[in-house]
Amino acid sequence: MAYTFRGGIHPGTKDDPGFKSATNTKPIEVLKAPDQVILPVSMHIGAPAKVLVKKGDIVDLGQMIAEAGGFVSAPVHASVSGKVIDVAPRLHQNGSKVMSVVIENDHEDRLHESVKPKDFESMTNDERIQAIWDAGIVGHGGATFPTHVKIKSGIGKCDTILINGAECEPYITSDHRLLLERPEEIVEGVRYLVKIMGVKQAFICIELNKQDTFAKIEQLLAGDPIIKLAPLECRYPQGAEKQLINAVTGREVPSGKLPADAGCAVFNVDTAGAVYRCFAKGMPVIRRVVTVSGSAIAEPKNLEARVGTCVTELIDACGGFKKDPNKLLAGGPMMGNAQFTTDVPVLKGTNAFLAFAEDEDKRVKDPTCIRCGRCVGVCPMHLVPVYMNMFASRNNLEGCEEYDVLDCIECGSCAYVCPARIPLVQQFRVAKMRVQEKRRAEAAAAKK
Amino acid sequence: MYDFSKVVITSSPHIKSKEDTRSIMCDVLIALLPSLFVSTYVFGLRVILMTAVSVAACLVFETIYNKIVGKANTIGDLSAAVTGVLLAFVCPVTLPYWMLIVGAGVSIILAKSLFGGLGKNFINPALAGRAFLLASWPVAMTTWVTAGSRAGLLSNSQETLDAITAATPLAIIKGSAEGDLPSIASMLWGMCGGSMGEVSAIALLIGGAYLLFRKVISFHTPAAYIGTVAVLTLLFPAGGLGHVQSMLYGLFSGGLMLGAFFMATDYSTSPVSHKGQVVFGIGCGLLTVMIRYFGGYPEGVCYSILLMNTTVWLIDKYTRPTKFGAPAKQKKEG
Ligand code: SF4
Ligand code: SF4
Numbered sequence: 001m002a003y004t005f006r007g008g009i010h011p012g013t014k015d016d017p018g019f020k021s022a023t024n025t026k027p028i029e030v031l032k033a034p035d036q037v038i039l040p041v042s043m044h045i046g047a048p049a050k051v052l053v054k055k056g057d058i059v060d061l062g063q064m065i066a067e068a069g070g071f072v073s074a075p076v077h078a079s080v081s082g083k084v085i086d087v088a089p090r091l092h093q094n095g096s097k098v099m100s101v102v103i104e105n106d107h108e109d110r111l112h113e114s115v116k117p118k119d120f121e122s123m124t125n126d127e128r129i130q131a132i133w134d135a136g137i138v139g140h141g142g143a144t145f146p147t148h149v150k151i152k153s154g155i156g157k158c159d160t161i162l163i164n165g166a167e168c169e170p171y172i173t174s175d176h177r178l179l180l181e182r183p184e185e186i187v188e189g190v191r192y193l194v195k196i197m198g199v200k201q202a203f204i205c206i207e208l209n210k211q212d213t214f215a216k217i218e219q220l221l222a223g224d225p226i227i228k229l230a231p232l233e234c235r236y237p238q239g240a241e242k243q244l245i246n247a248v249t250g251r252e253v254p255s256g257k258l259p260a261d262a263g264c265a266v267f268n269v270d271t272a273g274a275v276y277r278c279f280a281k282g283m284p285v286i287r288r289v290v291t292v293s294g295s296a297i298a299e300p301k302n303l304e305a306r307v308g309t310c311v312t313e314l315i316d317a318c319g320g321f322k323k324d325p326n327k328l329l330a331g332g333p334m335m336g337n338a339q340f341t342t343d344v345p346v347l348k349g350t351n352a353f354l355a356f357a358e359d360e361d362k363r364v365k366d367p368t369c370i371r372c373g374r375c376v377g378v379c380p381m382h383l384v385p386v387y388m389n390m391f392a393s394r395n396n397l398e399g400c401e402e403y404d405v406l407d408c409i410e411c412g413s414c415a416y417v418c419p420a421r422i423p424l425v426q427q428f429r430v431a432k433m434r435v436q437e438k439r440r441a442e443a444a445a446a447k448k
Numbered sequence: 449m450y451d452f453s454k455v456v457i458t459s460s461p462h463i464k465s466k467e468d469t470r471s472i473m474c475d476v477l478i479a480l481l482p483s484l485f486v487s488t489y490v491f492g493l494r495v496i497l498m499t500a501v502s503v504a505a506c507l508v509f510e511t512i513y514n515k516i517v518g519k520a521n522t523i524g525d526l527s528a529a530v531t532g533v534l535l536a537f538v539c540p541v542t543l544p545y546w547m548l549i550v551g552a553g554v555s556i557i558l559a560k561s562l563f564g565g566l567g568k569n570f571i572n573p574a575l576a577g578r579a580f581l582l583a584s585w586p587v588a589m590t591t592w593v594t595a596g597s598r599a600g601l602l603s604n605s606q607e608t609l610d611a612i613t614a615a616t617p618l619a620i621i622k623g624s625a626e627g628d629l630p631s632i633a634s635m636l637w638g639m640c641g642g643s644m645g646e647v648s649a650i651a652l653l654i655g656g657a658y659l660l661f662r663k664v665i666s667f668h669t670p671a672a673y674i675g676t677v678a679v680l681t682l683l684f685p686a687g688g689l690g691h692v693q694s695m696l697y698g699l700f701s702g703g704l705m706l707g708a709f710f711m712a713t714d715y716s717t718s719p720v721s722h723k724g725q726v727v728f729g730i731g732c733g734l735l736t737v738m739i740r741y742f743g744g745y746p747e748g749v750c751y752s753i754l755l756m757n758t759t760v761w762l763i764d765k766y767t768r769p770t771k772f773g774a775p776a777k778q779k780k781e782g
Contacts, residue, residue, distance in 0.1 A: 011465075246772070252772060255772070257773070325455055340457055368566055370567040376769065382772045407772070415464070416463065418464075425459060
C-alpha cells in the first residue's frame with residue numbers, strides 16, 4: 001500500500017514521468033574541489049551568520065568561518081582549506097549581493113581540529129542539539145530551515161519523525177541517488193534523530209519511482225521497532241511538509257500552524273545524512289549533491305560539489321550547454337528560482353540546477369480564465385485558485401483573504417495545469433504580501 | 449564564457465502542462481465529429497452546410513465584436529467554433545440559414561461577448577441562441593423531418609419541407625404530437641426525428657467518452673445529470689410507458705446526451721468544483737424532467753441548463769471546498 005494526499009499533479013510525460021530519466025540512473029560524481037569557493041553568510045532561513053574570519057586568514061577544511069547570528073540561524077564552515085581572499089558582498093542565488101567569505105583553495109584539504117567523531121551516547125541531549133547547530137545543518141530539501149530549531153521546538157510536541165525522500169519536484173534526482181548509494185548514512189542519521197527527539201515512530205517516506213532503493217533500506221531497517229519505510233504514490237507536491245504529513249499519518253496541520261502542531265517533525269533525507277556525518281565524522285555541512293539537468297545541458301549529471309562552488313563549474317563538468325539556455329533555475333522547475341547567470345555559488349539547499357533551452361513556461365499575452373476548474377481540483381491546500389485570482393486581479397484584498405490566499409503554499413500546481421496560462425502563483429504571492437501588509441497596518445492602527 | 453543573452457527571469461512554476469485553451473476546444477470539436485457524421489447520414493449533406501454556416505457566423509461575429517471594442521481577436525481559442533457547432537446541433541436541419549445566422553449573432557454577441565467573452569459569460573451561448581430562435585420562430589424551430597428524408601441543400605423556406613415533417617419521440621410521449629414512437633434502437637443510432645446533433649445517443653456517448661478520456665471534462669456533471677433523469681423517469685414513468693421503457697426514452701431522446709456531455713459541462717457556465725458540478729448536474733436533471741412532464745414544451749434540456757447556469761455563482765459559493773487544515777468546527781460535511 002502506498003500513501004498519498006488529495007490534489008496535486010503528475011508533471012512529466014508517459015515515457016519520462018517527472019522528467020527524471022536524464023539523471024536517475026547516473027551515479028553521484030564527486031566534482032573536483034574548485035580553486036575558489038564563495039560562502040554567503042545566508043544559506044538558511046533566519047538571521048545571517050556573523051563572519052569570524054578576515055581577509056588574509058588561513059582556514060582549514062570544516063573550520064567555522066561564520067557563527068550563527070541568533071537562535072534561528074546557522075553557522076557556515078570552510079568547504080576547502082586555504083586562504084581567505086575576500087570578505088565582501090557577492091552575487092547570491094536570490095539575485096542580490098550577500099556578504100560572503102571567499103576562500104582560495106590550497107588543495108590540501110587540511111582538516112580543522114574541530115572535525116572529529118563525537119561520542120553520541122555520552123553526550124547530553126542539549127550537547128547533541130548544540131552539535132547539530134554547530135555543524136550548520138539546515139533543511140537540505142531546499143527550505144533550509146535550521147535543523148536544531150526544528151528539533152528543539154519539536155521535542156515533547158512531536159511523536160513522529162518523517163524523513164522526506166519524496167523528491168516530488170520534477171527533474172531532481174539527488175535524494176534518489178543518495179538513498180540508493182548512501183542509505184547507511186541516512187538510516188544512521190534517522191536513528192540519531194529518533195534518539196534525540198524521543199519519538200515513538202519514524203517513517204522514511206519515498207515515492208514509488210524510487211523503488212530501487214526500497215530493498216536496501218528495508219534490509220537496514222529490519223527489526224527496527226521505530227523506523228519504518230513508507231512508500232508513497234508519485235504525486236507533486238508530496239514533499240511539501242503538510243502534504244507529506246497528511247499522506248503518511250492522515251493528520252492535517254492546522255491552518256497557519258507548524259508541523260509540530262500535528263505532532264510531526266519532517267527532515268529531508270540528506271539532512272538525516274548530515275546529522276550522521278556530524279556525529280560519526282564530526283564533519284559540518286561542506287558538500288552537497290546537485291542534480292544538473294534540463295534540455296540545455298549537454299550531459300545531465302548528479303554532482304557532489306563543495307558548498308560555495310561556482311555553478312559554472314558544475315555546468316562545465318556536464319559538458320556545458322548544448323543549446324543556449326532560455327531559463328536557468330536554482331532548484332526544481334515548480335518552486336525553484338530563476339537565475340540570470342551561472343555565476344552563483346552552490347548553497348547548502350541547492351538540490352538542483354536546471355537549464356532549459358526552450359520556453360517551458362509558455363506564457364501568453366492577456367491570459368483569460370476559462371473557469372475550467374482544473375486549478376480547484378489540483379490545489380493540495382483545497383483552495384479555489386480561480387476565485388483567488390479573480391479577487392487578486394480586481395485588487396480585492398478582502399476577497400483574497402476570505403478565499404484563504406494566506407494558506408497558499410505556492411506549490412504551483414494550479415499554474416501548471418491552467419490551460420489559460422494565468423500566472424496564478426505570481427498573483428497569489430503579490431496578494432499574500434499585500435494582505436499581510438494590510439494586517440500589519442491594521443494591527444499597528446489598533447495599537448494606537 | 450556562456451551566452452546568457454536569451455535567459456529570461458520569471459516567477460515559478462517554470463513548466464506548464466501541454467493542454468491550453470485551444471487544445472481543449474479542439475478536443476471538444478473532435479468529440480462532436482461522430483454526431484456530425486451520424487447526423488449527415490440521417491439528414492443529408494445539409495447538416496454539414498448548416499454546421500459550417502453556423503461556425504463561420506460565430507467566428508465572424510466574434511471578430512467583428514473584437515474589432516469594435518478594440519480587443520485582440522480571440523477566435524484562435526476556438527471557443528466560438530465550438531459554440532457554432534453546438535448551436536447548429538440544437539437546431540432542426542430544416543431551419544433557414546438566415547435564422548441560424550441570427551441565432552449565432554445572439555449566441556456570440558449577446559450571450560458571450562457583451563459579458564466580457566470566454567470565461568465571463570454566465571449563460572451557455574449556444575443554448576441562449578437556441579432559446580432566442582425558439583421564442584422568435586417557434587414553428588421553424590420545431591419542424592422536424594423524418595430520418596432518411598433529405599431537406600434541400602440550399603432551400604431557405606419552410607413550405608417545401610412541410611410534407612415530410614415528423615414528431616420527436618418526446619412530443620409523441622407527451623401527446624402533443626401524433627405518431628408512432630420509434631424503437632429504442634433507432635433512437636440509439638439516430639434514426640428518428642430531432643435536432644441535428646441530438647439524434648444519435650451512441651454518437652454522443654462516443655464523443656462524451658472521448659472528452660472523459662482526454663480529461664477535458666470530469667464525469668461529475670454528466671453522471672449526476674443523466675443519473676437524476678434516469679432515476680426520475682424510472683420511478684415516474686411518462687405517458688403510459690412501462691418503468692424501464694420510460695427511462696430509456698427519457699435518456700436517449702431530447703438531446704439529453706448532448707446537453708449532459710457538451711452543454712452542462714461548458715466551463716464558463718458551470719461550477720468549478722466537483723462537488724458543485726454534482727449539485728449542478730442534479731439540478732439540471734430535476735428541471736429537465738419537470739419541464740418535460742409539467743412544462744409547456746416536450747423538451748427540457750435547453751431551458752433546464754440555462755436556468756441552472758444562472759445559479760452557478762451560488763453553487764460555487766456553497767460548495768467551496770474546505771481548505772486543508774481548517775479548524776474542525778468549521779468543517780462542513782464533504
Ligand atoms: S485553471 Fe486557469 S483557466 Fe482554469 S479555472 Fe483555474 S485559473 Fe481559470
Ligand atoms: S493555490 Fe497555492 S497551494 Fe493551491 S495549487 Fe496554487 S500554488 Fe499550490
